[in-house]
Amino acid sequence: MAALRRFIADYPRGTAEGRYVEASLPELPFESGAFDLALSSHFLFLYSEQLDMDFHIRAAEEMFGVASEVRIFPLLQIGGTPSPHVAGVVEAFRARGAFATLEPVAYEFQRGGNQTLRLRRK
Numbered sequence: 029m030a031a032l033r034r035f036i037a038d039y040p041r042g043t044a045e046g047r048y049v050e051a052s053l054p055e056l057p058f059e060s061g062a063f064d065l066a067l068s069s070h071f072l073f074l075y076s077e078q079l080d081m082d083f084h085i086r087a088a089e090e091m092f093g094v095a096s097e098v099r100i101f102p103l104l105q106i107g108g109t110p111s112p113h114v115a116g117v118v119e120a121f122r123a124r125g126a127f128a129t130l131e132p133v134a135y136e137f138q139r140g141g142n143q144t145l146r147l148r149r150k
């Protein structure tokens with residue numbers, strides 16, 4: 029709730045300053061390498077029934093194109109079961125020579141949702 033209040037309070041000024049930009053994966057309106065970190069929170073993997081493997085790989089590749097590192101959290105789909113797309117995204121990134129690691133995090137919103145997928149360049 030504290031994070032939500034902070035975001036809402038900052039939103040008008042952040043929008044005016046161009047710090048909040050509306051976009052829709054699998055396309056992002058940013059230049060290559062524009063950011064150090066791109067984070068997907070409760071979007072990729074969560075909607076694994078609605079969004080297929082191809083969408084997940086294209087979205088992760090798009091994020092990786094605009095940032096040095098990508099983190100996708102959590103690895104669960106709606107209902108709390110593991111996403112069937114995690115292995116495919118990991119495989120796709122390892123095949124193109126990137127580091128793709130599953131790492132524990134201290135934050136857990138969904139029960140058992142305490143891992144993040146971290147994608148980095150070698």
Ligand SMILES: C[S@@+](CC[C@H](N)C(=O)[O-])C[C@H]1O[C@@H](n2cnc3c(N)ncnc32)[C@H](O)[C@@H]1O
Nearest residue numbers: 051052053054055068069070071072074087101
């Ligand atoms: C469950 S909410 C998570 C919101 C927030 N990231 C969080 O962790 O609390 C899922 C979010 O995915 C966004 N979303 C839906 N389709 C999207 C797309 N194609 N690309 C990027 N975000 C999308 C929705 O607007 C919504 O804000």
